[in-house]
Amino acid sequence: MGTEVNKKNYSKIILNFEKLKKFDQLYSALKKFSSNKELLNFSNFFRKVLINIFKKNFKLINTGMAIGLNNSIRTAYNWHQEKPYYPNKKTIHFQFPLLSPCNKKNGTMSVLLGSNNEGYIQSTKNIKKSKKSVNSFVPKDIKNFKKKYKEFFINMGKKDFVMFHENLIHRTNKNISPNIRLACILRFQGDYGFNIKKS
């Protein structure tokens, strides 16, 4: 039996998670958070960032949350590009920390620097680390890509964010800190000029 997650209590549930450790409640609360009005309004900030850089209009396609539970691989994404999830759209992605910084210890995302130059890698293996875990489209040639491109960990403090290309190979890492790690995700669709394709 658990408290029903609603508009009034979801932020409290997220903030109190470390004390209560009620996972199902947390997932519902984060779902509520990722679709709340404030976050959607807040996305205008990132839309303006995009307009400033690309001089083109962008539209928010969805929001999400990267959840890093202590020592859990269930919510960790293996190496992937965003492109296979949105094959028919041109997309660009943002992540920023919620509540506490994102760092190597708490499993922040890492990227293979410059790997977006590979274009859309269509040859992927669908990997699920466990029955309940998230799905990753891992490039079949990932071993070579890892040799070719350097892994870089995205450290983000408060008010930092990362913007990344749909073809950048990235992953989330295992959280070896005792605390939960949360990162908000915003995805935009729009035209931009640096989609380099390998010929």
Ligand SMILES: [Fe+2]
């Ligand atoms: Fe991703």
